[in-house]
Amino acid sequence: MKQVSCSVVNKCLAYNPCLSRNYYQRSHTVKLHRSQVGQIILPHKLRKSMLWQTNFTQRQIATHCSSDLSTSCREELPSYLAVNVLKDQSCARQGIFRKVLVILNPNSGFRSSREVFYQKVQPTLELSGFMMQVVETAYAGHAHALASTVDLSTCPDGIICVGGDGIVNEVLNGLLGRDDLEEAIQLPIGIIPAGSENSLVWTVLGIKDPVSAATTLAKGGLTPIDVFSVKRIQAGITHFGLTASYYGFVADVLQLSEKFRLHFGPFRYVIAGLLKFLSLPQYRFEVNYLPLSPRRNHKLLPVTEKCNDHLAADSSAEDNWVTRKGEFLGIFVCNHFCKPAQGLLSPVIAPKAQHNDGSLDLILVHGSGRLRLFCFFIAYQFCWHLLLPYVEYVKVKHVKVRPIGKTHNGCGVDGELLLGEGQTEWQCSLLPAQGRLLGRHRSASE
Numbered sequence: 001m002k003q004v005s006c007s008v009v010n011k012c013l014a015y016n017p018c019l020s021r022n023y024y025q026r027s028h029t030v031k032l033h034r035s036q037v038g039q040i041i042l043p044h045k046l047r048k049s050m051l052w053q054t055n056f057t058q059r060q061i062a063t064h065c066s067s068d069l070s071t072s073c074r075e076e077l078p079s080y081l082a083v084n085v086l087k088d089q090s091c092a093r094q095g096i097f098r099k100v101l102v103i104l105n106p107n108s109g110f111r112s113s114r115e116v117f118y119q120k121v122q123p124t125l126e127l128s129g130f131m132m133q134v135v136e137t138a139y140a141g142h143a144h145a146l147a148s149t150v151d152l153s154t155c156p157d158g159i160i161c162v163g164g165d166g167i168v169n170e171v172l173n174g175l176l177g178r179d180d181l182e183e184a185i186q187l188p189i190g191i192i193p194a195g196s197e198n199s200l201v202w203t204v205l206g207i208k209d210p211v212s213a214a215t216t217l218a219k220g221g222l223t224p225i226d227v228f229s230v231k232r233i234q235a236g237i238t239h240f241g242l243t244a245s246y247y248g249f250v251a252d253v254l255q256l257s258e259k260f261r262l263h264f265g266p267f268r269y270v271i272a273g274l275l276k277f278l279s280l281p282q283y284r285f286e287v288n289y290l291p292l293s294p295r296r297n298h299k300l301l302p303v304t305e306k307c308n309d310h311l312a313a314d315s316s317a318e319d320n321w322v323t324r325k326g327e328f329l330g331i332f333v334c335n336h337f338c339k340p341a342q343g344l345l346s347p348v349i350a351p352k353a354q355h356n357d358g359s360l361d362l363i364l365v366h367g368s369g370r371l372r373l374f375c376f377f378i379a380y381q382f383c384w385h386l387l388l389p390y391v392e393y394v395k396v397k398h399v400k401v402r403p404i405g406k407t408h409n410g411c412g413v414d415g416e417l418l419l420g421e422g423q424t425e426w427q428c429s430l431l432p433a434q435g436r437l438l439g440r441h442r443s444a445s446e
Helices: 006-013 023-029 044-060 083-089 113-127 142-149 165-176 181-185 199-205 210-219 249-278 307-316 370-381
Strands: 062-065 073-077 098-104 130-136 159-163 189-193 222-225 228-232 237-241 244-248 284-291 322-334 360-366 391-403 411-413 416-418 426-430 435-438
Touching: 098 113, 098 142, 113 130, 113 159, 113 189, 113 210, 142 165, 159 165, 165 181, 165 189, 165 199, 165 237, 165 416, 189 199, 189 210, 189 435, 199 210, 199 222, 199 435, 237 411, 244 249, 244 426, 249 322, 249 370, 249 411, 249 416, 322 370, 322 391, 360 426
Parallel strands: 098 130, 098 159, 159 189
Antiparallel strands: 062 073, 222 435, 228 237, 228 426, 244 322, 244 411, 284 322, 284 391, 322 360, 360 391, 391 426, 411 416
């Protein structure tokens, strides 16, 4: 049998990455039946080895050719980038750029947000025509300070938050505390999920991972979302949110979990929940809520003054308040159906809520005791919790919550804890204008 020289075999195994633009569309349809070097048929094992190496190399290397004909390749792209999406959505080649501010929390989640952004997200956004100014937060509240002082003309296309729901909440409150409120509330907020809890982007946009979020931002589009406020009436302090506010057991767990943030990261909620469950206190509240009138047209009006001054006027004009007083394991005021990004079942706490329906959804878990709390959380995992006789569900416009006695007086808003002092009363209401998120849900964009 005629021997094949090493130089000929090396030429056969060599791979030229400079392929045509349609390489990805047709490479998987090519079937290699035999390999030829000149007119020499290689042995079966050598042909099989060549085929394996060729397929492996094709999957690892992505070609990025010039905008002319397929001439020469200058750059290798990571395998996780959706090349066809970037090719269709790239605005840089047309001279269209989107100027945004990126606020990155390096301590979110397992402290991997920096690596995730620079390696997986930034290349996608740059190829899609984003001009980014990246700022990493250095302390708690840094994102709030940045959003409240940034020149909006330097980021007219939005602010992108890299982290969890907490940094999104900081940016939102920074924007709504500005003097130029009308412009600030219209500034879109983009989200790259890289934190302990990413319920907002998963519920509203259907995104769990940073790569999918980057691709969604590259496609463009905007999603309107209701904004609610939580006001501590005695102090006159107002905090804003996009997901939910909660009182009772969950707020108590949120406060305890801060002690385990550095050591356990996202698992701190599980540990704090178990510890609080074993030493479960009683929670007593007085809850007043204004039910949603089905006949009323809830048209969202433009903002003409600071949101803090707009809250009490609408609620004081109504007199159909409903009062509930007694023991409550939990009180939840939801802006959307609140689906957690972690977990196998992805249950929802408020299945009737929508992020842009102009109403809030109130869930009251009456009673006390470990058995009742355990049954509620088991039923919640299967979305059966609304069938329990001690769970009350109602759509509302305003809610007032007042702790009684020594009950925990804290309030959780989008993963951020607000602590009360003495006899605290909280009021939760919708704002008269909506905010906007960068990107659209997958089902809406298809």
